[in-house]
Amino acid sequence: MRKLRALWMRFSSLLRQPRGDSDFEAELASHLAMHTDDGIRAGLTSQEARRQALIRLGGAEQTRQAYRERRGLPWLETLARDLVYSLRRLVHHPGLATIAVLSIGLGIGANATIFSMVSRFVLRPAPVGDPSTLLAIQRRGENALSWPLFHDLREQVKSFSGVAGYFPLVPASIGGRGEPERVFGQAVSANFFDVTELRMMRGCGFANSEENQPVVVLGAGLWHRRFHDDPAIVGKTVTLSGHMFTVVGVAPVGFHGIDQILEAEFWVPLGSADQLFPNLPKGPDRNQNWLFVSGRLRPGATRTQAAAELNALAERLARSYPNTDKDKPFVIVHTGLLPPDEQNGLLIFLTALSVVALLVLAIAGANIANLLFAQASGRQREMAVRLALGATHGRLQRQMLVESVLLGLGGGVLGVLLSLWATQALSAIQLPVPTPVDMRIGVDWRVLVFTFALSILSGLLLGVAPAWAAARPMLGSALKGEDALARPGRRWTLRNLLAVAQIAMSVILLSMTGLFLRSLETAASINIGFRPQDRLSMSIDPRLHSYTPEQTVAFLNQLRERVAALPGAVSAAWTDFPPLSIAGDAVTFHVGGPSSGKNDPLANLTRVTAGYFETMGIPRLAGRDFGGETASGAKTAIVNPAFVERVFAGENPIGRQVTGGGVTYQIIGVVANVKTTTLGEDLKPVLYRSLQQNVGADPNLLGYTLVVHIAGHPAAMKEAVRRQIHALDPSMAVFNEETMEEHVHSAFFLPRLAAMLFGVFGGMGLVLATVGLYGVMSYAVSRRTREIGIRMALGAQPGTVERLVLRQGLVLTLLAVALGWPAAWMLAKLAAGFLYGIHPHDALTFAVVPPLLAAIALVACWIPARRAASIEPMEALRTE
């Protein structure tokens, strides 16, 4: 406390120096006067008395100095002086400062952008009250739990003050302002908002008595978008899929549910969710895992206690229900984190990206270290003079470090600006998923802290070498005006090593860039199996508007006919999800009656109407199309060659029967393979079934998609198709409106993102390394001017001199390639999972990158070599 107070007083006295000085002068004067008075009284002459007083004081100047040091903070003052001096130097060398800040800024910007992903997906706690005591309860291998298990947890585990359950995605259509809209919400237990301890923006959460009431909590975004921020919304009723719900509260801004990626916009109690989402299995079946569960730790209870109690419960359950609950220990993780498996995948991806970004920063740093080092050698005389005048080495080093840290901080500021832009660009990427997800990233306080630390660190690292070298000049050489950093007989200078390291890192970066560009190229030539040009798609979900299955079929048929009759439309058909959607069901299939065993192949299930394959441009290979199916008739299906191969072992399937998901289908046709989910997937078996036959028994909970083949511009037809929908039902919500080309484009997001990131990083690395090599060679030439002059005076030809310099540069480059190439070869394996259609050791990439880099390096060396060759011997000898 006392120390702190003293520190504060000393600090504040820095700001009012002059007054303190005169105050102490007066005090000293009064001291001397009193002492002199005493001397005179003792019989001395006034002169002698004053002399004695001064002697006993021990030197007025020393006293003043000691007093000043005690009063202020000397180290802070020198630091401030160093700062001012460094700023002045940087202003006088705007070129150096600009290049340094730009390079470091690019490197730090790359790192900050990647780190903002880490912050968003790994570090950010769930947006709930006290995230540290809210735990997600899962079982090994199962993120969701069954309804009876949820009740076991609620009743038997005492470490939790509350256990809440939620079903994460409930679609509904909502009225209010403008066209009707489909939105997603969650069905939650009544205690959900108490357990999450959310502070509502308006109203409150659910009361325990409202478990079965038609009440709803709106998300802040939905409230704003559809209800104009209506301050009196609480107590009003809103229509969700045609049912009336009373608004009891508005959730705080930024709350999209506990999960960090799904974007829910309303919450209804589980008991009344049936109106929106029938068939939630709220029965005694312990096999149906659908409910996500989070528990709030009781105050004073620890995570270990909760884990122990859950273990005991798991053992009890294993005894009571050996069929379903054996060997299923509970797992508790902090709510809001991704499930462990996905977390690991994400971590690998982000680590890889971070390594790349750090590589870019390292190259940039090596560059600037080199520049600063060159600078330092230009300041030898200044340093030598300061040393000779009595400055300490430490003082000089500190000043150099202050300078490089300033550069680092400048880079950090630029980096933050760049990452603000980059995170915005990345957030704009559309993911090919039919549910709303929030993958937006941004620069938050964690990113700022990280960036600040990284700036300081890179600033210090940049300055270490130059500071060390600059403060130890060969005094003699420096004062004579010779290069004082060159130790006699040393060939491999630090600068050369830095250049080699830079080029080696560029080899790695460029190889990766090459791989991902090749991957994008092959991805573009992947046969997706259908024709996206001139196609338009648009989705609706009549179920959300209380349509019966019969009404739905009638509506879909009617709409298809009306749209197909539009001028410009060639054909139209319905499906649940168009190809290349990350959605859909898959079940196992086997031929004929009862299942033969456990190795039944898994196949995707897709619902389509007649004419779908023609509309999508998927060729029919055998058999016929759907037509004339009725809901009660025998189920028919069309399969793809991958299905024929896996399920029928390549035999002709037409007319035969398969069973999957408890339903038997008769195969009536075969159509060509398509990419169902992602571009990179291997060909998947697919079974197409009649949409009309399945609307009743097995409706798609995410609606149906109309695909329209249009002669001409599909985008221009969007409006006309939407008008047809609203002509039939003005309240029908339309969603996922896009041309098929836009849809395919978004499926390319992963290869495009990778190619874009690596393209940017690789390009930056290449430019920086080239500049670095150029700098090293220019410096080498400038140092050898006299030597070259002598050689030429002795008869060396310009061509010989040129080759001499080029050879030196080439040796550096070759060494770097020899180091970087094997490293790139090894790292390529890590990238294998993100590549499309090419081998990680792609021959073309690994053959092209080294010569390309060597060629660029040659150009970088050629300019200084030319300069060396044009040296006039006489001038060179005279100037030095």
Next chain:
Amino acid sequence: MDEKTDVWQGTLALMVLRTLEMLGPQHGYGLARRIEQTSGDRLQLNYGTLYPALLKLEQEGFIRSHWGVSENNRRAKFYELTRAGQRQVKKAAAEWEETTAILARFLTPAEEA
């Protein structure tokens, strides 16, 4: 900068505080003379070192200062103990006694032997 006077400052600070406690408000010169007198002139103070020590005590909040007029009608800066300073005198004195008592135990037997 502090090293050269550190050992001294520890004891000097205690002497200053104790003297102020006995004497009440006093100026720097008076303090120096009084310390010398108290020591029976066995201590020759370098008066210059007194002022940084006073400043340190003031920054730490043990003493405060104000300008006044001396007994010989000279303008002088007077120092006096604060409440925290009064507590500090007791604390430091106790500590010092403890230290000297321990040291004495080491030194006494050596003299006898």
